[in-house]
Amino acid sequence: MKASLIVLSIATSTAVAQTTSWALFQGSSCDLDIPSFTAANANLPTSGQVAYTDGQLVMTLEPPADTSNVNNTGISVIGTTPLSLLYGTVEATIQQANIGGVVTYLTLINQVSRDEIDFEWIGNENTQVWTNFFYRGRRERNPVTLDEIWSEQITMNSDNTIASHDYKIEWTPIAITWSIDGTVVRVQNKSGTYEAAGTGDGLPYDHYHYPDTPLTVNVGIWNDQDTVWSNGPVNWADYPQGVTAKISSLKVSCYTGTIPTYTDPIIVPSGTAAYLTAAETIAPPTGNSSSSSGSSGSSGSSSSGSTSPTGSSTNITALPGKSGSKDFETLPLLAAIVGIAVFL
């Protein structure tokens, strides 16, 4: 079901997007600053059950209508900026949910290109957070260790389910930097992501495995009942009031440096290639040379399925703690977001 939502959405986008400019944060509109959530904010429209309490956006993942079927998922909450960001900084103060099977997230994502940069909290990993980035929806695994490349789990020394922390993503044409409470916890240089055609993520052209398309900013909470990576399923009968996560602030700043132009293809599940010929425009396909590369095919997912890759883990030096790796799967998040976008 999730996969078909991706296909539906992307097929629609492709059909209409060929001459459509991205709506970008530009000029003074770059700087979105919500120091507290006292009421609904036009810069972060939401769907799902939300409340504005004590300056916080309280997001409640509500139980499914029928809690007797374990496959029924809770009702997601998502807040999405209407405009996209092409490089820049996103910072949010977040208190994650505390139930296994429930995922809280701060995600920059493009539903057409499937580029993504995120923080993700799994409900019962109270002192940990995942950092991830995707290029064209692709994940890849170390062929020997099977660890997922490009995902890292950060361990903190506090319980993130009872305290808010400041999480920041700085995305430039050079590097992605993740910080927590002002401490850099991960840096990923673009230069370190180069992959020749057919290597790494398998895409059939030389490229950097590095997000380079405009991304919307999203915060939310969702639940996946059909995988074990998120430590679910939730027994929804136990949570009639739902499960909450809280956002107390959100700040977005545009990148002010020069934005390089690029020509990497965007390969969508239909196998059609759209090319970015300028920073803001998707031009019509210029050829049929792109292969759908199998896994990017109509399953709508290069990486979902029966296997659950593991990410590598790292420790915060400034925030000492225990570390461990965990089965991990991100694409359902994309599916959740796309699903909401389609049915809004």
Ligand SMILES: *[C@@H]1O[C@H](CO)[C@@H](O)[C@H](O)[C@H]1NC(C)=O
């Ligand atoms: C839940 O989903 C699994 C996997 O698709 C399926 O095997 C199982 O029968 C489903 N359970 C119910 C109660 O629908």
Ligand SMILES: *[C@@H]1O[C@H](CO)[C@@H](O)[C@H](O)[C@H]1NC(C)=O
């Ligand atoms: C990342 O790039 C910066 C700036 O070019 C450089 O100083 C740093 O050594 C690079 N780090 C890695 C891990 O490549």
Ligand SMILES: *[C@@H]1O[C@H](CO)[C@@H](O)[C@H](O)[C@H]1NC(C)=O
């Ligand atoms: C795809 O491109 C090849 C080589 O340019 C060409 O021979 C072929 O007819 C094209 N196929 C379609 C469906 O356009």
Ligand SMILES: *[C@@H]1O[C@H](CO)[C@@H](O)[C@H](O)[C@H]1NC(C)=O
């Ligand atoms: C993280 O810290 C734990 C315990 O302090 C240690 O066992 C582990 O090797 C560390 N992991 C990394 C990636 O540094």
